[in-house]
Amino acid sequence: MQAFQNIDLASFLDTLLSLSTAFFLGGAIGLERQYRQRTAGLRTNVLVAVGAAIFVDIAYRLAGADGATRVISYVVSGIGFLGAGVIMREDGNVRGLNTAATIWCSAAVGACAGSDLIIEAVLGTAFVLAANTLLRPIVNRINRQPLDTEAVEVTNTVHVISPKSWQRQAMQLLEAELEKSRYPTRDLDAHAFGDDAVEIEAVLTVTGVDGEELDALVARLAASPYVTQAFWSPSTTE
Numbered sequence: 001m002q003a004f005q006n007i008d009l010a011s012f013l014d015t016l017l018s019l020s021t022a023f024f025l026g027g028a029i030g031l032e033r034q035y036r037q038r039t040a041g042l043r044t045n046v047l048v049a050v051g052a053a054i055f056v057d058i059a060y061r062l063a064g065a066d067g068a069t070r071v072i073s074y075v076v077s078g079i080g081f082l083g084a085g086v087i088m089r090e091d092g093n094v095r096g097l098n099t100a101a102t103i104w105c106s107a108a109v110g111a112c113a114g115s116d117l118i119i120e121a122v123l124g125t126a127f128v129l130a131a132n133t134l135l136r137p138i139v140n141r142i143n144r145q146p147l148d149t150e151a152v153e154v155t156n157t158v159h160v161i162s163p164k165s166w167q168r169q170a171m172q173l174l175e176a177e178l179e180k181s182r183y184p185t186r187d188l189d190a191h192a193f194g195d196d197a198v199e200i201e202a203v204l205t206v207t208g209v210d211g212e213e214l215d216a217l218v219a220r221l222a223a224s225p226y227v228t229q230a231f232w233s234p235s236t237t238e
Contacts, residue, residue: 022053022113049110056114166226
């Protein structure tokens with residue numbers, strides 16, 4: 001019978017508003033992540049926001065503002081475990097930090113919605129989307145600035161394998177593709193690869209690279225008749 005006594009139309013409508021806000025705002029954040037094909041996309045960000053809103057809303061109804069405050073602190077620490085699951089380290093490159101931070105922000109938006117701070121939830125969503133979209137060109141521009149390679153923690157190298165007879169054409173193609181993608185190089189070296197092939201290596205002098213963009217670049221190189229194989233690899237100076 002306690003379940004029937006807990007039914008209250010006003011509280012139900014309040015919870016519905018909180019969860020709907022978390023759903024749509026988490027969806028707005030997740031849609032941008034899904035468009036960029038990140039590990040945590042639309043559904044993950046919606047679930048994180050709605051889950052945070054549910055926990056905070058329950059605590060607010062059962063224990064008031066003090067209970068909601070305690071649950072929010074648990075959400076902040078607990079969401080770190082979920083964020084850690086999308087962070088990967090591959091050959092010196094750490095990937096997924098931005099996705100993990102976005103999940104953390106989705107939880108914050110959901111906590112605002114669960115606390116009936118609707119305007120704050122909308123404002124938070126706007127800032128998260130701005131960070132993931134408006135700041136991207138600035139970050140890319142900074143990362144494309146050449147630095148002293150010895151001072152950079154991770155050095156990325158593009159490798160192209162070509163028949164000796166097509167070495168000049170393959171090198172020109174590699175230079176053209178890197179220039180088109182605005183990736184300056186420190187060294188462009190060629191050495192023998194077997195009896196009748198050469199390996200051309202281009203060391204990039206940038207502070208960071210877009211892995212998906214480099215994957216597309218080497219795919220274009222590999223499709224050329226002058227190239228038998230193309231790939232890229234990161235290495236650390238440590």
